[in-house]
Amino acid sequence: MKKCEEIENNLPLYLDNSLSGDDKKDVEEHLNSCPRCSKALVELSKTRSLVGNLADVEPPPWFKQKVMSRVREEAGKKSLVQKLFYPLRIKIPVQVLTTIFIAVLVVYIYRGGEDWMKEVVPLAAPAPMMEVQKDKSPEQKIKTSADEEKQKEETIQKNQMPRDTVRDKTADAAKDVNGQIAVDMEADKYASAPAAKSVVLPSAELEKKKERNISGASIAMKENKALRMQSIMSKTAVYLRVAEIDASAGEVEKLLVKYDAKNIARQITQNRAVLTAEVNNRKMKDLMAQLKTIGQIKENIMLLDNTEENVFLVIEILNK
Amino acid sequence: MLWVSNIIDGQKALYEDEDIKFVLACQKGDTEAFSVLVERHQKQMLNIAFRMTGDYDEACDIAQEAFISAYKSIRKFKGEAKFSTWLYRIVVNYSKNRLKQLRGKDRREGVSIDDSERTGTKEVMEPLINDSNPGAQMEKHEREAQVQKCITSLDDEHKEVLVLRDIQGFSYEEIGDILKIPDGTVKSRLSRARNALKDCLSKVIGDL
Numbered sequence: 001m002k003k004c005e006e007i008e009n010n011l012p013l014y015l016d017n018s019l020s021g022d023d024k025k026d027v028e029e030h031l032n033s034c035p036r037c038s039k040a041l042v043e044l045s046k047t048r049s050l051v052g053n054l055a056d057v058e059p060p061p062w063f064k065q066k067v068m069s070r071v072r073e074e075a076g077k078k079s080l081v082q083k084l085f086y087p088l089r090i091k092i093p094v095q096v097l098t099t100i101f102i103a104v105l106v107v108y109i110y111r112g113g114e115d116w117m118k119e120v121v122p123l124a125a126p127a128p129m130m131e132v133q134k135d136k137s138p139e140q141k142i143k144t145s146a147d148e149e150k151q152k153e154e155t156i157q158k159n160q161m162p163r164d165t166v167r168d169k170t171a172d173a174a175k176d177v178n179g180q181i182a183v184d185m186e187a188d189k190y191a192s193a194p195a196a197k198s199v200v201l202p203s204a205e206l207e208k209k210k211e212r213n214i215s216g217a218s219i220a221m222k223e224n225k226a227l228r229m230q231s232i233m234s235k236t237a238v239y240l241r242v243a244e245i246d247a248s249a250g251e252v253e254k255l256l257v258k259y260d261a262k263n264i265a266r267q268i269t270q271n272r273a274v275l276t277a278e279v280n281n282r283k284m285k286d287l288m289a290q291l292k293t294i295g296q297i298k299e300n301i302m303l304l305d306n307t308e309e310n311v312f313l314v315i316e317i318l319n320k
Numbered sequence: 321m322l323w324v325s326n327i328i329d330g331q332k333a334l335y336e337d338e339d340i341k342f343v344l345a346c347q348k349g350d351t352e353a354f355s356v357l358v359e360r361h362q363k364q365m366l367n368i369a370f371r372m373t374g375d376y377d378e379a380c381d382i383a384q385e386a387f388i389s390a391y392k393s394i395r396k397f398k399g400e401a402k403f404s405t406w407l408y409r410i411v412v413n414y415s416k417n418r419l420k421q422l423r424g425k426d427r428r429e430g431v432s433i434d435d436s437e438r439t440g441t442k443e444v445m446e447p448l449i450n451d452s453n454p455g456a457q458m459e460k461h462e463r464e465a466q467v468q469k470c471i472t473s474l475d476d477e478h479k480e481v482l483v484l485r486d487i488q489g490f491s492y493e494e495i496g497d498i499l500k501i502p503d504g505t506v507k508s509r510l511s512r513a514r515n516a517l518k519d520c521l522s523k524v525i526g527d528l
Contacts, residue, residue: 012514013507018492040518047518050467051486057370059362060380067362067387068355074392075351 004030007037011044235312236284241320242295248317249273255290259283261313273317278310287313296320339403346394354391361404362387364488365411371483372415373422374472382418386411405497412484412498416476463525470520478513485510 007030013019014027031038085091242248249268252275256264261277279287291297295317339360345353365386370379390410397406471479484490484498485506495506 008515009511012511015514016510018507043518043522044514047514047521048486050463050521051471051482051517054371054464054467054487056363056367057376057379059366059383063362063366063380063384064355064358067358067384070384070388071354071358071391072351074388075349 004034004037007031007034008040011037011041015041015044015048235314237314238288238291238316239298240291240295240315240317241298242317243320245271245273245317245319248294249275251294252291252315252317255287255294256313259287259290262310271319275315275317277313277315279313281309281311284311284313291315340399343394343397343399343403346391347397354394357403357407358387361407364404365407368408368411368483368488369415371468371471371487372412372479373419374468378418378422379415382414383411386414389414401497405494408484409498409500412480416480419476466524467521470517470524473520474513474516478509478516481506481509482513482517486514 007027010019010023010027014024017024019027031041240248240252246268249266253264253266256275256277256279259279260283261279264275264277267274288297339357342353342356346357362383365383366379369382369386370376373379373382386407390407397403471482474482480499481495484495485492490498492503492506492510495501496503499506501509
């Protein structure tokens with residue numbers, strides 16, 4: 001027979017009828033001969049009855065409402081995260097692709113910006129360039145000066161407007177530029193003071209140039225290429241006095257075409273017409289002879305440098 | 321008791337399918353579906369917490385926090401166990417944690433957690449006093465308070481098994497699922513819990 005202590009441990013389970021067959025038999029045998037354990041079983045039964053009869057408490061009427069108000073608060077917090085990330089299968093790929101796109105765009109802009117800076121930086125400090133030019137050889141000086149003048153002319157051409165008033169201003173500017181070219185060429189020809197050879201761009205032109213540079217790296221690159229091309233050319237300015245400007249301008253243009261001139265540009269106003277073109281140096285003499293048939297010629301500067309292939313020719317047609 | 325338990329089990333089985341439906345709705349973001357789950361389980365949640373702590377107000381707070389916690393982590397519920405099992409595990413754990421906090425606080429303040437004043441049975445009793453036989457009702461509630469006091473005095477691991485089995489009527493298997501302990505452990509703990517409660521009641525009430 002098992003001791004009372006062991007049996008007492010099994011009594012609560014015996015009460016539940018959850019003992020195995022042997023244990024149950026042992027308990028029953030023990031209970032038949034042990035009043036103490038039998039009493040314990042009765043007490044356990046009463047205890048279970050007392051516990052089982054405990055009344056349920058009811059939740060307060062506000063309970064569900066309070067829980068749900070807290071739940072809605074939590075849902076509100078959650079919805080921010082859900083707005084950003086849910087549904088995951090859609091929003092995560094979109095966010096990843098957007099991030100990659102922005103990263104690529106930033107890298108592209110950054111690299112583009114580097115080229116742009118390379119183009120802009122030399123223009124931002126023109127003064128030291130002038131200093132350097134003083135020590136250059138006369139040919140180099142001519143090229144540099146011509147480069148700058150070409151820039152001026154280009155600016156004038158690019159800013160040409162359809163209105164007459166604008167045309168007048170442009171033509172005046174062209175005249176000024178041509179005058180400047182003449183002065184510069186003359187200065188070069190007689191090898192005067194080096195400082196006089198450097199042309200200082202007018203502030204307005206500088207501003208325009210800056211604006212052009214800011215407008216994009218590609219434009220700056222194209223302009224630089226054009227400037228480099230022009231810098232290797234000599235320049236000739238011709239004044240042609242005629243009876244009818246328009247008709248003569250047409251004839252001169254035909255002549256230029258005939259002599260295979262490149263980059264022909266024409267500006268016509270009431271009092272004058274300005275034609276610019278690149279002409280082969282070897283054809284210059286013939287061209288000049290033909291121009292004399294159209295009107296009275298006055299060559300301000302005639303630089304005949306046989307080493308150069310092309311000459312930048314400016315023809316200003318005026319009334320007699 | 322077994323008959324009652326079977327009826328409760330039958331109702332629970334009926335609820336289980338319905339629970340899953342509302343749980344899925346909650347997981348898809350339907351907040352209002354959770355109110356159905358609260359409605360269904362609030363009483364049992366509150367009673368588990370109340371029998372564990374013996375304090376009605378504490379039990380209300382615990383059940384409320386357990387529901388909020390369940391809502392927060394409802395996406396983690398994968399249906400491996402019954403939803404009610406998962407929910408009752410939360411309330412049991414919240415109750416045990418709260419009891420630990422209270423014991424720590426009482427230890428610092430030199431108050432016993434078993435003090436009858438601590439239990440909220442008085443507040444629960446008051447509305448029930450208005451009955452045809454106030455004397456009998458008083459006696460009944462006094463007895464219930466004594467029983468609750470003895471339950472509250474048990475170790476946490478004994479208390480939880482006793483509450484789930486003898487008060488809430490869960491099966492050994494369900495208790496094992498709720499507490500994540502094997503059947504054998506449930507039985508041994510229940511056996512010790514019942515003996516300890518019997519001894520306590522014998523001391524408090526006298527001859528049972």
